[in-house]
Amino acid sequence: MSASINWQKSSFSGGDNNQNCVELAHVDGQILLRESDTPNTIVTTNRDNLRAFISGVKAGEFDHFVG
Template sequence: MTDALLWQKSSFSGGGDGNTCIELAAAPDHIHLRESEAPTTELTTATTPLGHLIRGLKSGQFRTTG
């Protein structure tokens, strides 16, 4: 049997009960992400690649010019 995930909403969601939030749940080696509007669909990733993505986004590595 697997343990239930503890889902948390983004602090940028305003803390309401609306369905326009990104939620995440941490497991020992993975992070689970879902949109509150579609909670049955989850994206699961390992913590290291997600950390690399977040650092790249914060540093502007993925900005495009147009």
């Protein structure tokens, strides 16, 4: 499945060989997410849920998980 998907990552990732990147793809109205070092593990969501998650990250709602 993932071979035909057009995965995209941030230009801040440092090039094609960087293996510590979050990659995103848009397929049939769904947003797919994966880490480049584990490409066979794919999380599926939609635009609204992804937007809410990113807003939460920006607001610091998940800081207690890493701090």
